[in-house]
Amino acid sequence: MKRMIYAALTLLLLSTSIYAKEGGPGQSIGEVxxxxxxxxxxxxxxxxxxxxxxxxxxxxxxxxxxxxxxFAKLSEAAMxxxxxxxxxxxxxxxxxxxxxxxxxxxxxxxxxxxxxxxxTVSVMIEGDDILIDESKIIKxxxxxxxxxxxxxxxxxxxx
Numbered sequence: 001m002k003r004m005i006y007a008a009l010t011l012l013l014l015s016t017s018i019y020a021k022e023g024g025p026g027q028s029i030g031e032v033x034x035x036x037x038x039x040x041x042x043x044x045x046x047x048x049x050x051x052x053x054x055x056x057x058x059x060x061x062x063x064x065x066x067x068x069x070x071f072a073k074l075s076e077a078a079m080x081x082x083x084x085x086x087x088x089x090x091x092x093x094x095x096x097x098x099x100x101x102x103x104x105x106x107x108x109x110x111x112x113x114x115x116x117x118x119x120t121v122s123v124m125i126e127g128d129d130i131l132i133d134e135s136k137i138i139k140x141x142x143x144x145x146x147x148x149x150x151x152x153x154x155x156x157x158x159x
């Protein structure tokens with residue numbers, strides 16, 4: 001089992017894609033997300049939810065960030081509902097934020113993780129994949145000056 005976990009983490013850490021580790025010590029999580037075209041919908045959600053300043057100024061955060069392809073899996077009605085209700089939007093965005101810096105290697109020791117919206121998500125290793133609830137981490141450990149970002153393939157708490 002340990003060998004499978006290490007293999008999954010190694011594969012996840014070494015994967016290359018459009019989510020290359022382009023963040024860095026000089027950029028905050030908010031700046032990294034805002035600068036990537038594949039996070040345009042999540043960046044819009046952060047701004048509309050009124051969480052940009054919080055994300056910019058927080059000391060240590062981990063963001064499980066759905067990319068634009070994850071949002072594309074939602075129906076048009078769900079997207080309209082989400083972006084027309086600021087309270088719901090804030091709740092959903094907060095579902096993707098966790099206090100502290102949590103790297104992929106740390107996730108193997110967790111079965112759940114508390115999120116900013118006072119909910120918890122399950123953490124599971126399935127074969128080579130790390131799942132946060134039912135969302136798969138498709139790129140991990142994008143670093144920023146105030147935390148880490150893991151790209152996920154589904155919107156958490158989605159409708």
